[in-house]
Amino acid sequence: MDTLSTHNCFPESRVDDLLRLEVLQAFDRTTFERDGYWVWEGILTDAARKRWTASLQKLQQMNDAILMDTEWSAIDFEARGFPPPLPEQITPEFLAACCGGSEQMPGFLRTAELRRYMHTYGLFRPGAALVTHGFESQGVMPEYFPAGYDNFIMDVTSAHPQMMALFTKLFGDRFILDHCFMLNRAIGSKGRRWHAHQYRDGQYEVEDPIGTGNALTTEFLKRQCIRTLCYPEGATIEDGGELAIIPGAHLYRIPYKWSTERPDDDAAMKAGWLKGKIHAFTRKPLEIVHLSLPPGSMVSFVHHMPHYVGYRKPGTTTRWGLLMAYRTPDPDAEPEKWTNGIPTDWVEQTAAQGKLSAAAQRVFEADNPIHKHLQN
Numbered sequence: 001m002d003t004l005s006t007h008n009c010f011p012e013s014r015v016d017d018l019l020r021l022e023v024l025q026a027f028d029r030t031t032f033e034r035d036g037y038w039v040w041e042g043i044l045t046d047a048a049r050k051r052w053t054a055s056l057q058k059l060q061q062m063n064d065a066i067l068m069d070t071e072w073s074a075i076d077f078e079a080r081g082f083p084p085p086l087p088e089q090i091t092p093e094f095l096a097a098c099c100g101g102s103e104q105m106p107g108f109l110r111t112a113e114l115r116r117y118m119h120t121y122g123l124f125r126p127g128a129a130l131v132t133h134g135f136e137s138q139g140v141m142p143e144y145f146p147a148g149y150d151n152f153i154m155d156v157t158s159a160h161p162q163m164m165a166l167f168t169k170l171f172g173d174r175f176i177l178d179h180c181f182m183l184n185r186a187i188g189s190k191g192r193r194w195h196a197h198q199y200r201d202g203q204y205e206v207e208d209p210i211g212t213g214n215a216l217t218t219e220f221l222k223r224q225c226i227r228t229l230c231y232p233e234g235a236t237i238e239d240g241g242e243l244a245i246i247p248g249a250h251l252y253r254i255p256y257k258w259s260t261e262r263p264d265d266d267a268a269m270k271a272g273w274l275k276g277k278i279h280a281f282t283r284k285p286l287e288i289v290h291l292s293l294p295p296g297s298m299v300s301f302v303h304h305m306p307h308y309v310g311y312r313k314p315g316t317t318t319r320w321g322l323l324m325a326y327r328t329p330d331p332d333a334e335p336e337k338w339t340n341g342i343p344t345d346w347v348e349q350t351a352a353q354g355k356l357s358a359a360a361q362r363v364f365e366a367d368n369p370i371h372k373h374l375q376n
Contacts, residue, residue, distance in 0.1 A: 013151035018048040019162040027169045033220040034281050036250035037301035040166070044232060044296035052232040055152045056320040060184050062135060062149055063142040064099035067106075068092070069131040075124055082114055101186030101318060102143055109141065118144070122345035140343050143182045146322065148346055153180075157324055159359035167326055170226050170300055175326040177341035177363050178225050183321040185241035191309035194264040194273075196249075196256035199223050199303055200330055210273070211254030218251065218280045225303035225327040233320050234295040241312040241319035243299060244290040248279035250304040266308070273306075303327075326363075333367035340366075 023043040032038045044052060072090040077083065085108040088094060098105050108114065117123070122139025123130060130137040138148035147154040156163045157180050167175055185191065198205055204223055206215045229235075235242050244266070249256075256273065257264070264272070266288055277286045290310070291299060301307065303325075312319055325341070338347050342364045350356050356364070 014155050014160065015045070015048045015051050015152070017045050018156065018160055019043050019166065020045060021162075024162065024166060024169075027166075029169070032170070032300075035247040036305045037245050037247065037299060038170075039291065039293065040298040040300070042294055042296045043298055044230075046296075049232045049296040051152055052156075052230060052322070053320055055150045056146075056182060056184060056232065056322060059142045059146045059150055059153070059182055060100070060102075060318075062132070063105075063182070066130050066132060066137075066141065067095050067098060069133065071131065072108075077108075080117065080124070082108075082111075082117070100184075101189055102182050102184045102321075103192075104186070104189070105141065105143065115144065119340075119343045120345060122343070138343075139345050145180070145343055145346065146182050147180055148343070153322070154360070158363045159357055164359070166228075166298075170228075171224070171326065171328055174329060175363070176329055176339045176365065176367065178325040178327045178339070179323070179341045180325065181323045183229065183323050185309070185312045185319040185321065187312055187314060187316055187318065189241060189312040189319075191241060191311050192307075193262040194256065194266075194269050194306050194308045195258060195262045196254065196306045197225065197227075197258050197303040198255040199225050199327065200333075202255065202258070205253070205255055207252070207254045209255055209257050209260050211252060211256070213252055213254075213277060215253045216251055216278075216280050217253070221253070221302075221304070223328060223330060225325060226300055227303065227323060227325045228298055228300040230298045230322045230324070231293055231320065232296060233317075234293055234297060235319055235321065236292045236294075237290050237310070238292070239313055239316040239319065240310045241316075241321075242290055242292060242310045244288055244308040244310065245301055246274070246286050246288055246306050248281065249277070249286055249306050250302045251280040252277065253304050254306075255304060256306045269306075329367040331368070335368045335370040336366035337370050338364055338366055 020043050023040055027038060072085055085106065089106045089108060095106065118140050135149065138145065140148060142149045147157050229243060269288065274286055278284060279286060293299065338344060347364055
């Protein structure tokens with residue numbers, strides 16, 4: 001498995017015949033804007049599916065190895081403004097229980113403050129670094145920036161012509177990275193309860209995280225963040241770990257519980273938030289839909305779409321998944337060099353070394369690139 005060496009080309013990593021073009025071409029813009037999601041069923045070719053799965057498996061192994069091999073007690077967290085990890089959170093037994101899937105790392109690595117530090121300065125630089133064997137630390141845990149550790153994932157998220165064509169169908173000519181995470185669900189994973197997301201920092205929202213419902217509209221937002229999930233081995237109701245959505249709910253423009261606790265299961269949603277809500281186009285009551293997706297499928301949905309991930313059932317295997325979230329640029333954003341969706345420490349070093357392709361620069365540049373601002 002190749003780790004990142006150069007982004008100028010991807011001859012050893014690229015799967016040229018990545019997508020089934022008939023599935024790509026079947027996209028219907030009107031349906032997507034109306035219902036807020038689109039299923040790309042079986043869109044990966046057999047070669048792409050095999051390669052995508054292999055990359056996610058290797059990246060999970062990398063993430064697990066860093067967790068287990070780093071001497072966390074030797075790192076001076078306090079000098080960086082963080083409390084040290086609790087002793088019980090860095091025992092081999094505890095760390096081993098945090099391996100094998102996403103969103104289950106120890107709490108000290110999942111705080112917003114430490115993730116912001118990791119994103120900005122690298123973890124941990126200068127001084128003690130993440131311990132890696134056989135690959136180089138990129139200053140970020142692989143779960144939070146898989147493209148930094150794998151050329152195939154870097155290619156499909158920043159340069160591959162067929163993937164860029166898919167994202168162009170969703171956004172138009174210009175889109176930038178908002179974030180890209182691994183979302184591997186191990187056996188027994190509890191999944192995620194119902195929630196939605198805001199655009200950027202939430203400064204343009206017209207409703208709070210619960211909302212009144214008064215903002216229902218048939219207009220598709222121009223400032224848009226769209227999440228695309230890839231499941232190379234599928235995500236079915238039978239095995240659990242499936243995605244559930246509410247078609248039409250995005251038209252309420254409510255970033256449902258994005259900044260609060262998220263305790264709602266299907267029953268709570270039906271008895272509470274969904275009561276009285278209708279689809280702005282059909283005028284029918286909103287309904288929950290659990291998607292059962294075969295291997296090699298993707299699904300794209302907008303940021304105001306409440307969504308849910310099911311419990312991964314015993315007797316199954318890991319549900320491999322990659323989240324690729326992009327957004328339309330914010331015309332009112334302050335001029336910057338890079339999007340906040342890419343780790344600053346990583347992108348600055350990679351660009352300085354001449355290892356950032358022109359295609360990647362296009363996806364990683366800021367909403368209002370400062371070099372274009374200065375030219376004006």
